[in-house]
Amino acid sequence: MRVCGKSDALRAWLAAWMLGLALAAGAEFRIAEIQPKLIGDSLQFAGTLDLAFTPKVEEALAKGIELTLVIDVKLNRVRRFWWDQNLGRWALRRSIRFHALAGQYLVSDPGASADNWESFTVLADALKYLGALNELKLTLPEAPPAGDYSVDLRVGLDIEALPTPLRPVAYTSLSWRLNSGWTTWGVAR
Amino acid sequence: MIRLGRFVTGVIPLAVLSGVLLAALLMMNAATQNSAVFGRVYSLLLLVNVVGIVLLLALILFNLFNLIEQYRARVPGTRLSLRLLILFVLLSVLPVSVVFVFSVDTLNRGIDQWFDVKIEQALDDALLLGRTALDAVKQDLIKRAQEMAADLETVSSAAPGRANRAALTALNNLREIHSVTELTLFAPDGLIVASSGEASLGASTLVPDRPNETILAQVRQGMPYASLDAQGKSGLRLRVVVPVYAREVGAPRRILQAIQTLPPRYTKLGESVQTAFAEYEKLVYLRGPLKFGYTLTLSLVALLTMLVAVWAAIFSARRLVAPIRDLAEGTRAVARGDYRKQLPITSHDEIGMLVASFNDMTRRIHRAQTQLKRSQQEAEVQRAYLETVLTHLSSGVLSFDSRHILRTHNAAAVQILGVDLGYAEGKSLEWVGERHPAMAAFVIAVRAAMATAQSEWQVQVSLEEGRRTLIARGTLLPALSGRRSGYVVVFDDVTALIQAQRNAAWGEVARRMAHEIKNPLTPIQLAAERMRHKFLKLLPPEERATLERATRTIIEQVEALKSLVNAFSDYARAARTEPGPVQLNELVRDVVELYQSGHEPAGGVAPIALRLELDERLPILVADAGRLRQVLHNLLLNARDALAGNPRPIIGVSTRLVAEPPRRFAELKVQDNGPGFPEAMLGRLFEPYVTSKEKGTGLGLAIVKRIVEEHGGAILAENAKEGGAYVTIRLPLEEVAARPAVPDETPARAAGRQLRGKGSS
Numbered sequence: 049m050r051v052c053g054k055s056d057a058l059r060a061w062l063a064a065w066m067l068g069l070a071l072a073a074g075a076e077f078r079i080a081e082i083q084p085k086l087i088g089d090s091l092q093f094a095g096t097l098d099l100a101f102t103p104k105v106e107e108a109l110a111k112g113i114e115l116t117l118v119i120d121v122k123l124n125r126v127r128r129f130w131w132d133q134n135l136g137r138w139a140l141r142r143s144i145r146f147h148a149l150a151g152q153y154l155v156s157d158p159g160a161s162a163d164n165w166e167s168f169t170v171l172a173d174a175l176k177y178l179g180a181l182n183e184l185k186l187t188l189p190e191a192p193p194a195g196d197y198s199v200d201l202r203v204g205l206d207i208e209a210l211p212t213p214l215r216p217v218a219y220t221s222l223s224w225r226l227n228s229g230w231t232t233w234g235v236a237r
Numbered sequence: 238m239i240r241l242g243r244f245v246t247g248v249i250p251l252a253v254l255s256g257v258l259l260a261a262l263l264m265m266n267a268a269t270q271n272s273a274v275f276g277r278v279y280s281l282l283l284l285v286n287v288v289g290i291v292l293l294l295a296l297i298l299f300n301l302f303n304l305i306e307q308y309r310a311r312v313p314g315t316r317l318s319l320r321l322l323i324l325f326v327l328l329s330v331l332p333v334s335v336v337f338v339f340s341v342d343t344l345n346r347g348i349d350q351w352f353d354v355k356i357e358q359a360l361d362d363a364l365l366l367g368r369t370a371l372d373a374v375k376q377d378l379i380k381r382a383q384e385m386a387a388d389l390e391t392v393s394s395a396a397p398g399r400a401n402r403a404a405l406t407a408l409n410n411l412r413e414i415h416s417v418t419e420l421t422l423f424a425p426d427g428l429i430v431a432s433s434g435e436a437s438l439g440a441s442t443l444v445p446d447r448p449n450e451t452i453l454a455q456v457r458q459g460m461p462y463a464s465l466d467a468q469g470k471s472g473l474r475l476r477v478v479v480p481v482y483a484r485e486v487g488a489p490r491r492i493l494q495a496i497q498t499l500p501p502r503y504t505k506l507g508e509s510v511q512t513a514f515a516e517y518e519k520l521v522y523l524r525g526p527l528k529f530g531y532t533l534t535l536s537l538v539a540l541l542t543m544l545v546a547v548w549a550a551i552f553s554a555r556r557l558v559a560p561i562r563d564l565a566e567g568t569r570a571v572a573r574g575d576y577r578k579q580l581p582i583t584s585h586d587e588i589g590m591l592v593a594s595f596n597d598m599t600r601r602i603h604r605a606q607t608q609l610k611r612s613q614q615e616a617e618v619q620r621a622y623l624e625t626v627l628t629h630l631s632s633g634v635l636s637f638d639s640r641h642i643l644r645t646h647n648a649a650a651v652q653i654l655g656v657d658l659g660y661a662e663g664k665s666l667e668w669v670g671e672r673h674p675a676m677a678a679f680v681i682a683v684r685a686a687m688a689t690a691q692s693e694w695q696v697q698v699s700l701e702e703g704r705r706t707l708i709a710r711g712t713l714l715p716a717l718s719g720r721r722s723g724y725v726v727v728f729d730d731v732t733a734l735i736q737a738q739r740n741a742a743w744g745e746v747a748r749r750m751a752h753e754i755k756n757p758l759t760p761i762q763l764a765a766e767r768m769r770h771k772f773l774k775l776l777p778p779e780e781r782a783t784l785e786r787a788t789r790t791i792i793e794q795v796e797a798l799k800s801l802v803n804a805f806s807d808y809a810r811a812a813r814t815e816p817g818p819v820q821l822n823e824l825v826r827d828v829v830e831l832y833q834s835g836h837e838p839a840g841g842v843a844p845i846a847l848r849l850e851l852d853e854r855l856p857i858l859v860a861d862a863g864r865l866r867q868v869l870h871n872l873l874l875n876a877r878d879a880l881a882g883n884p885r886p887i888i889g890v891s892t893r894l895v896a897e898p899p900r901r902f903a904e905l906k907v908q909d910n911g912p913g914f915p916e917a918m919l920g921r922l923f924e925p926y927v928t929s930k931e932k933g934t935g936l937g938l939a940i941v942k943r944i945v946e947e948h949g950g951a952i953l954a955e956n957a958k959e960g961g962a963y964v965t966i967r968l969p970l971e972e973v974a975a976r977p978a979v980p981d982e983t984p985a986r987a988a989g990r991q992l993r994g995k996g997s998s
Binding site for chain 1: 280368449465467473510514519521525526529530533
């Protein structure tokens, strides 16, 4: 009986934890679809990232905390009988902040200079803009030889870019853990 | 493994770790206070601290575990270490805990107090004011934009090329009139129809800013859009987007965007308000995390302090207790008998002095112990030496304590007294006398002498009815610390010595008899013969017979006296031996043959049965064959005389090879079944003129003994248990036999050899 009671408690705790995970997953970052393409010595993307903030993160944004997203990109050459060869790795940063006086969300434009900010009245528009990879173009040192290539992609909230006092909280809270995890996509030529 | 354990429990790893953690905590604290340098590595510092503290905790737990294990194993000093540790921990952890609790409380209150409600309200109001002010400008721009849109309604856009030029001209005019920064006309699909901007704008503004799809959709539905755009460092600007209706029926509805950069003063003020508000909002929002951060730092500091204090407590307790533990181990070692134990002096305080005293003590004990051992060894050597001397001493030695209890004895004492004294040690002299009646005379004499308490005394004791004589000398032992002391009694069997003296006296008597008596005998005999010769013819026949009888008697008696004197002379004279190889068995057979054939007793006396038992292994010995023959004759004659009147007389003659390593003997034994020697004579059988026979000189056995001694042998005469007597002679073989006794040997020296012969038989 005692064992039963213990396992019931464990089951309940597990269920609660899974529920928590599921709720957090509702506001997770996700890579909807990406179509990478190798043109010459540049890697171009088409596709969007599904980005959504948790209420805690939204609150922090509304309170003037600038949030930085990191998009990690890895280009690999696929080898059949061996591990894939890594040809390059990029970490792209995009920031979003709230301008109280204007009542707008400002998103840094990755294509232009760091000083250039796009403004949006609605957060959803800002996130949509943030998640658009259509204009993303990465340059390789030289044109890669013929073969099969894949791209590993990940998007996440950069906790290290948060103000110092917020970092311990962010590290220890599920609400701040926004990360898509690595996804792999085939590269078209 | 042991070295690792020592390293882990040592001072260095903990000190280094504590130092690193303290530095990390200082940097973390700096990071919490918005230091840009440490802010970048804040998370790393936090991680370092957490890991470090976990390590520190592990080290301390390891130390504690070690201490508890030692406590369980009852290692000396751990009890005290643990007690000191608990005391130190209580003394350090409690104050730190109190300070920590109050610090956290004060910190939280302090942070809360930074945020004043009035300031917050003022900032809200300032923001609202700013918005209101900008709203007015915005409304004005909307109004003007709508006016401009109305003006543009007439500008056709049917033909792209021409119309665009017209539109551009119109836009330029309108922009000049209404003093806006940028005017752009868009086609319904969002494409730019014409745009006019201030010439002062840079090249970056050549491409007009296009409103996004949301804005365009809103305007297409006829609703104007107005917003204040923030543009990073370039400041604030107003964007108004309004629909431009077409006058012509069916013509598309166009869109006009007017952008008005705010005057620098507006921008500056607006940014200032925005920045202040944003910073304050951020601070308010970060109040919670800031508290968390500070509390975390403070907790880590407190934890570090406590852990370092605990570690210091462990270290100090161990350090304090180490010399005491060493002392405890040292005393145990001393208790076990290890007096060479020296402890390291690690300090110069009272404990150091104690350790030094301990070392001094063990050194002294060790020295004393060594000296004692040396003395014991010396005493042991002395004792062994004395024991050896005593064992090999021919005199008997007995020692008694003050109560006349026998303490020690030597082998010679056992041999002389003929009593096993092994179990008599620890017993009184009386006890020994009661157990051994033969020793009674000795015991009485010694006890009486000891009772006199004289420092030295000497007594002569006769044993076995005068057959043995002992001379005992007693010496008072030196007394220890005023106590009464015992005696050491040294005694010798002087029987042989007395015998030798007696023999010597007899020899002298014999010599003088030979000298004094033999000389007048010849004149007497000659006188008697002359008297007979001269007067026999002169006397009448009847008296002639008387003279004849008288002179014959004189001559016969003188002859008898002569032979007697000759016998004495033989005994007294030192005979010259002529040694040569002798086959003893042959010699025995020759002599015995004579007795079997030529000495047949007469007158119906039973014939003597002679039984020979000869050992054929007997080797040839070197001796004087003639004198040995005399020995055998004397013994056989003695035996025959003893068997007179015996109905079944038997004489047994036997030879035997006796080996008593390293010596070998030829043994000759003559035994009869007669009445045996009288008990009273047993001790003096070999003295001259000691005889139980009515006839005879009494010199037979004395001469036998003399000859045997001349050959270096020994003789023993005893009565047999089954009746009769026997005489045993032992003659040495080999090298001993090759050295016959010197002819001029005195009887006393010969007696000494008899004593040895007796001892070995």
